[in-house]
Amino acid sequence: TQLANPVQFTKPSNVGTEFYFSVPPCYEVGGTSAINLYVACPVKTKVTVDVEGRGFSVVRQTVANDIIEIRLNPGVAQAFSKTDSEGIPAEQVWPKAAVHVKADVPITVYVSIRFPYTSDTFLALPVESLGKEYIVASMADMTWMYGGYSLPSITTITAIEDSTIVNFKLGGNAVTVTSGGLKSGQTKTFTMNRGDVVVIGNSKDSKEGDMSGSKITSDKPVAVTSGNQCANVPTTLRWCDYIAEMEMPTQSWGKTLLVPKFSTRKNSAMIKVFAKDSNTMVSKNCSAGKLIQKAGGVEGTGFMYERVNANANTVMVYSADSPISATFFNSGQEDDKVVSDPFQMNIYPVEQFSTSYIINTPGIKGGFKFDFNYLNVIYQLTDNNTMPEDL
Numbered sequence: 001t002q003l004a005n006p007v008q009f010t011k012p013s014n015v016g017t018e019f020y021f022s023v024p025p026c027y028e029v030g031g032t033s034a035i036n037l038y039v040a041c042p043v044k045t046k047v048t049v050d051v052e053g054r055g056f057s058v059v060r061q062t063v064a065n066d067i068i069e070i071r072l073n074p075g076v077a078q079a080f081s082k083t084d085s086e087g088i089p090a091e092q093v094w095p096k097a098a099v100h101v102k103a104d105v106p107i108t109v110y111v112s113i114r115f116p117y118t119s120d121t122f123l124a125l126p127v128e129s130l131g132k133e134y135i136v137a138s139m140a141d142m143t144w145m146y147g148g149y150s151l152p153s154i155t156t157i158t159a160i161e162d163s164t165i166v167n168f169k170l171g172g173n174a175v176t177v178t179s180g181g182l183k184s185g186q187t188k189t190f191t192m193n194r195g196d197v198v199v200i201g202n203s204k205d206s207k208e209g210d211m212s213g214s215k216i217t218s219d220k221p222v223a224v225t226s227g228n229q230c231a232n233v234p235t236t237l238r239w240c241d242y243i244a245e246m247e248m249p250t251q252s253w254g255k256t257l258l259v260p261k262f263s264t265r266k267n268s269a270m271i272k273v274f275a276k277d278s279n280t281m282v283s284k285n286c287s288a289g290k291l292i293q294k295a296g297g298v299e300g301t302g303f304m305y306e307r308v309n310a311n312a313n314t315v316m317v318y319s320a321d322s323p324i325s326a327t328f329f330n331s332g333q334e335d336d337k338v339v340s341d342p343f344q345m346n347i348y349p350v351e352q353f354s355t356s357y358i359i360n361t362p363g364i365k366g367g368f369k370f371d372f373n374y375l376n377v378i379y380q381l382t383d384n385n386t387m388p389e390d391l
Contacts, residue, residue, distance in 0.1 A: 012125075012128075012129040012248075012251070012252045012352065013126070013128070013129055014108055014123050014124070014125055014126070014129065015106045015107070015108055015126065016106055016107070016125075016126020016127065016128050016129065017102065017103050017104070017105065017106055017107070017126065018100075018101070018102050018103075018126060018127045019099075019100070019101040019102075019109050019124045019125070019126050019127065020098045020099070020100055020101075020127060020130075020158050020159075020160045020195065020223050021098065021099055021111070021124050021125075021156075021158055021223045021225055021246060022077075022078070022079055022097060022098050022099065022156040022157075022158045022197040022199070022223070022225060023035055023074075023077045023078050023099070023111065023113060023156075023225065023244065024078075024154040024155070024156055024199070024225055024226065024227040024229075024244050025074075025078045025079065025080055025081060025082055025088075025154065025199070025229070026074065026078070026113055026115045026118060026229065026242050027082060027083060027084040027115070027118075027151055027229050027230065027242070028074070028081050028082065028083050028084075028115075029083065029084055029115075029116060029117060030116065031115075031116035032116065033073075033074050033114065033115040033116065034071050034072070034073070034074070034114050035071070035072045035073075035074060035076075035077040035078075035111065035112070035113050035114070036069050036070070036071050036072070036111075036112040036114065037049065037069070037070040037071075037072065037099075037101065037109055037110070037111055037112075038067050038068075038069055038109070038110040038111075038112065039060070039062055039067065039068050039069075039070060039101075039103075039107050039108070039109055039110075040062070040066070040067045040068075040107065040108045040110075040358050041062040041064070041103070041105065041106070041107045041108075042064060042065055043062070043064050043105060044061060044062055044063065044064050045061070045062050045103050045104045045105045045107070046059060046060075046061060046103065046104050047059070047060050047061070047062055047068075047070070047101065047102070047103045047107060048100075048101070048102045048103075049070055049072070049099065049100070049101050050100050051072075051076050051077070051096070051097065051098065051099055051100065052096040052098075052100065052195050053094070053095050053096030053097045053195065054075070054076045054096075054097070056072075056076045058070065062103075062107065067361075072099070074115075076099075077099055078097075079094040079097040079156065079197045079199050080094065080199070082150075084149050084150070084151060084229075084230075085148060085149055085150055086150060087150045087152075087179060087203070087204035088150070088152050088154070088179045088199070088201040088202075088203075088204070089179060089199070090178075090179045090180035090181075091168075091178055091179065091180040091182070091188065091198060091199065091200040091201075092180075092198065092199075093190055093191075093192055093196050093197070093198055094196065094197045094198070094199065095193070095195075095196055096193075096195040096196065097195070097196070097197040098158045098159075098195040098196070098197050098223075100195060101124070106126075108123075108124075108358050109123075109124040110122075110123055110124070111123075111124055111246075113242065113244060115242065118230065118241050118242040118341075119241075119242065120227070120241070120242050120243050120244045120343050120344065121244075121343075122225065122244050122245045122246045123246060123346075124246055125223065125246055125248070127160050127221065127223075129249075129252065130160065130221040130222060130223050130249060131221055131222075131249020131250065131251045131252070132217060132218045132219065132220065132221055132222070132249070133215070133216070133217050133218075133249060133250045133251070134215070134216040134222075134224045134247045134248075134249055134250065135171075135213065135214070135215055135216075135247075135250065135274045135295070135296040135303070135325070136155045136171065136211045136212055136213065136214040136215075136216065136224070136226045136247065137212055137226055137245070137247065137272050137274065137325070137327035137344070138153040138154065138155065138210060138211040138212045138226045138227060138228050138231075138243075138344075139153060139210065139212070139228045139231035139232070139233060139235065139243065139329060139342075139344070140153060140172075140173065140208045140209065140210035140212075140228075140231075140232075140235050141153050141202050141206065141207065141208060141209050141210070141228065142208060142231070142232040142235045142236075142240065143229075143230060143240065144207045144208075145232065145238065146230075146238075146240070149230070150204040151228070151229035151230035151240070152179075152201035152202045152203075152204075152206075152209065152228070152229055153172075153201060153202050153209060153210050153211040153212070153227075153228045153231075154199065154200070154201040154211065154226065154227055154228065154229065155199075155200050155201075155211045155214065155216075155224060155225070155226040155227075155247075156197055156198065156199050156200075156224065156225045156226070157190070157192075157197065157198040157200075157216060157222050157223070157224055158195075158196070158197050158222060158223040158224075158225075159192035159193060159194055159195065159196045159197075159220070159222055160194060160195075160220070160221055160222065160223065161193075161194055161220045161221070162193045162194050163191070163193065163220075164191070164192045164193070164218055164219065164220040164222060165189065165190075165191055165192075165218060165219045165220075166189065166190045166191075166192055166198065166216065166217075166218045166222060167187055167188075167189050167216070167217045167218070168182075168187065168188050168189075168190070168198075168200060168214060168215075168216055169185070169186070169187040169214060169215045169216075169217075169296070170182050170183065170184050170185065170186055170187075170188075170211075170214050171184060171210075171211070171212060171213025171214040171215065171296055171297050171298055171302050171303075172184050172202070172209060172210040172211060172212060172213060172214065172298060172299070173208065173209070173210050173298050173299050174298065175206060175207065175208050175209060176202055176206060176209040176210055176211075176298075177202065177203045177205070177206040177209060178200055178201065178202060178203060178206075178209075179201055179202070179203045179204070180200075181203075182200075184297075184298055185297075185298075192222075200214075208235070210299070211226060212272055212299065212303060212305075213274070213296050213297050213298055213299065213302040213303045214296065215295070215296035215297075221249075223246065224246070224247040224249075225244060225245070225246045225247065226244070226245060226247055226344075227242065227243045227244035227245060227344060228242070228243050228344075229242055230242060231243045231329070231342050231344075232332055232342070233269075233270050233329045233330060233331045233332050233335075233342040234270050234307070234331060234335070237331065237332050237334040237335050238332050238333070238334045239332050239333055239334065239341065240332065240342065241332070241341035241342040241343070243329070243342055243343055243344035244344060245327065245344045245345060245346055246346075247346075248325060248346055248348075250276045250323065250325075252349075252352065253276050253323035253324060253325045253349060254323060254324075254349025254350055254351035254352060255319060255320050255321070255322070255323060255324065255349070255350075255351070256317065256318075256319045256349060256350040256351070257317070257318040257319070257324065257325075257326045257347045257348075257349050257350070258315065258316075258317055258347070258350065258378045259271060259308055259315065259316040259317070259318060259326065259328060259347055260315055260328075260376040260378055261313045261314050261315055261376075262313065262330060262340075262374075262376070263374045263376070264338055264340060265313050265330075265331070265336060265338055265340060266313060266336035266337075266338060267307070267313055267331060267335050267336045268307055268308040268309040268310075268312065268313045268314060268316075269307070269308050269328050269329055269330055269331060270305070270306070270307055270308070270328075270329040270331060271304075271305075271306060271307070271308050271318075271326055271327065271328055271329065271347075272303055272304065272305050272326065272327045272329070273292065273303060273304040273306075273318060273324055273325070273326045274292070274295075274296065274302075274303045274324060274325045274326075274327075275292040275294075275295055275303075275320065275322060275323075275324050276295055276322060276323040276324065276325075277295055277322040277323070278293060278294050278295050279291065279292075279293060280292045280295075280320050280321060280322040280324060281320060281321050282304065282318060282319070282320045282324060283318070283319050283320070284316055284317070284318055285316060285317050286317070286319070289320075290304060292304060292324075308328075315378060318347075323349075324349075325346070325347070325349075326346075326347040327344060327345070327346060327347065328344070328345040328346075328347055329342060329343075329344055329345075330342055330343045330344075330345070359375065361373050379391055
């Protein structure tokens with residue numbers, strides 16, 4: 001496919017010349033693990049990937065109108081590594097632990113986390129599209145259902161400038177406590193320098209603890225990536241899987257969100273909806289709305305958590321009178337007996353729609369691949385409820 005010229009993209013965008021991010025630690029159980037970066041560019045250019053605190057640096061050349069794969073070891077790409085039974089370290093600054101990607105011309109970067117029994121992916125956002133305010137989307141820690149494990153809800157914060165002041169206010173639910181002892185409603189402040197990473201997760205003893213609804217504010221732009229080491233979706237049903245997604249700053253949110261149905265599933269997905277402003281009314285398919293009382297906080301007042309459609313796997317339109325964000329959570333196999341594991345995915349607002357897209361598929365040119373890949377396209381029907389001829 002002919003890729004668009006970089007100058008045609010507008011901000012906020014996933015296209016840029018510099019990226020900072022941190023991968024929420026997955027759990028180590030032996031075997032081969034890798035974190036792959038899929039880099040695409042319309043032209044041939046030099047791409048540098050480094051993790052300063054680990055002494056890692058590699059330079060690659062892109063292929064015009066194609067995708068290259070850059071493989072990183074988990075010990076390089078993650079702030080720390082842990083097994084499936086170890087508790088997460090207390091929240092702290094991990095100096096220069098960020099993954100830093102830089103190119104001469106705009107590129108896209110797609111991050112794939114592939115461990116022996118689990119995997120997920122996220123789209124990296126360039127520094128031009130980062131912000132100073134975020135609300136975290138994750139899933140509650142339900143690993144007590146499996147016995148003897150510690151697989152927490154996690155969020156990571158990455159600084160892109162020196163002397164960055166970051167405030168983290170914990171949301172979640174009534175039982176959420178971080179590994180450092182922070183409780184819902186409490187705030188902790190970090191001073192970070194360029195490339196530093198903070199990792200925050202629920203305590204091993206905080207059964208059903210959740211990072212969702214936590215609010216992050218800073219005096220300079222930061223990058224935020226959230227997830228769960230092995231999430232149940234919905235929380236009462238198995239089987240769990242690692243999930244991760246790079247958060248969008250509130251400045252990138254919109255008022256209309258189109259939520260897709262997912263191929264092969266019988267039931268619709270779970271979703272979490274967050275509001276930028278207090279007392280935001282949210283409706284589904286123009287039906288009677290629900291009120292999100294606070295901009296972040298605990299479930300029920302600080303965000304909505306629900307099934308997209310209780311009766312069927314369908315497309316849904318979420319709209320609001322103030323900017324909102326929604327995160328899509330694919331359910332586990334116990335939900336409808338379909339072979340498909342949990343994953344986490346941002347729903348981009350209509351206000352950010354584009355006329356040109358680059359699609360990165362894991363497993364190009366001999367790398368690890370999946371048997372099936374799906375592309376969902378949502379579009380408006382004609383007045384006769386038919387597909388438009390000019391689609």
